[in-house]
Amino acid sequence: xxxxxxxxxxxxxxxxxxxxxxxxxxxxxxxxxxxxxxxxxxxxxxxxxxxxxxxxxxxxxxxxxxxxxxxxxxxxxxxxxxxxxxxxxxxxxxxxxxxxxxxxxxxxxxxxxxxxxxxxxxxxxxxxxxxxxxxxxxxxxxxxxxxxxxxxxxxxxxxxxxxxxxxxxxxxxxxxxxxxxxxxxxxxxxxxxxxxxxxxxxxxxxxxxxxxxxxxxxxxxxxxxxxxxxxxxxxxxxxxxxxxxxxxxxxxxxxxxxxxxxxxxxxxxxxxxxxxxx
DNA sequence: AAACAGGCCTAAA
DNA sequence: TTTAGGCCTGTT
Numbered sequence: 001x002x003x004x005x006x007x008x009x010x011x012x013x014x015x016x017x018x019x020x021x022x023x024x025x026x027x028x029x030x031x032x033x034x035x036x037x038x039x040x041x042x043x044x045x046x047x048x049x050x051x052x053x054x055x056x057x058x059x060x061x062x063x064x065x066x067x068x069x070x071x072x073x074x075x076x077x078x079x080x081x082x083x084x085x086x087x088x089x090x091x092x093x094x095x096x097x098x099x100x101x102x103x104x105x106x107x108x109x110x111x112x113x114x115x116x117x118x119x120x121x122x123x124x125x126x127x128x129x130x131x132x133x134x135x136x137x138x139x140x141x142x143x144x145x146x147x148x149x150x151x152x153x154x155x156x157x158x159x160x161x162x163x164x165x166x167x168x169x170x171x172x173x174x175x176x177x178x179x180x181x182x183x184x185x186x187x188x189x190x191x192x193x194x195x196x197x198x199x200x201x202x203x204x205x206x207x208x209x210x211x212x213x214x215x216x217x218x219x220x221x222x223x224x225x226x227x228x229x230x231x232x233x234x235x236x237x238x239x240x241x242x243x244x245x246x247x248x249x250x251x252x253x254x255x256x257x258x259x260x261x262x263x264x265x266x267x268x269x270x271x272x273x274x275x276x277x278x
Numbered sequence: 279a280a281a282c283a284g285g286c287c288t289a290a291a
Numbered sequence: 292t293t294t295a296g297g298c299c300t301g302t303t
Contacts, residue, residue: 122285128301174299216286237284
């Protein structure tokens with residue numbers, strides 16, 4: 001990966017495996033949206049940005065400091081996904097899945113945002129998840145002006161921890177409202193230390209997250225994969241169950257994929273859902 | 279109109 | 292240890 005600095009953006013070159021559409025629409029995140037020109041705008045870690053193609057290069061708004069302190073890590077630009085795809089192509093099915101999903105990158109999302117977003121995701125479809133998350137941000141986040149439009153940051157746990165279910169009602173999160181508030185309180189009180197979990201073991205993080213009401217195996221693994229940045233975490237939802245039962249036997253264990261099992265999961269998930277794509 | 283969505287919890291075998 | 296039913300809400 002190389003990059004050049006321009007007045008108001010960074011141009012990234014010599015990077016493999018960075019497809020904007022696949023990365024933003026493979027189901028891992030909820031706050032990046034495509035505009036008429038094909039560029040994506042979103043807000044992460046409290047910072048708004050636009051990212052777009054310029055020929056073979058990819059450009060991202062902001063200065064070098066934004067890039068170094070935020071986007072380089074957020075987009076996981078120093079990881080060699082082509083090599084990981086090779087490592088994961090352990091059979092013909094995984095070869096097909098990794099070929100199909102080539103270009104996906106796992107975003108290093110804000111930990112609290114990931115926890116909150118995936119609590120919201122349970123028993124919901126993507127449009128509604130996005131709607132609820134946006135409502136949460138508009139209601140309780142901070143406004144950020146960017147390219148003439150107003151965006152909102154994801155509200156921190158302190159802001160949410162003091163809310164009542166009634167106060168949260170406008171975002172229409174239904175029975176998840178109590179889960180969200182309880183999770184915020186746990187983070188705020190220090191009972192759940194997401195930063196500490198990120199530097200501990202996978203097993204410990206899983207155990208700690210599942211203590212929260214409304215967080216089971218699936219949500220916990222999403223948080224660990226996308227928020228705690230452990231690429232071995234392997235969330236299994238209904239699509240993954242289907243894919244696993246179609247291609248592997250009952251004794252299937254994600255550890256066959258090794259240290260990047262979670263990335264394998266993302267290729268499998270995206271491939272399994274490809275029938276839905278237009 | 280009734281069923282279903284990217285789960286989780288509780289109660290009951 | 293596994294299984295059914297309920298849960299907010301919006302969409303089909």
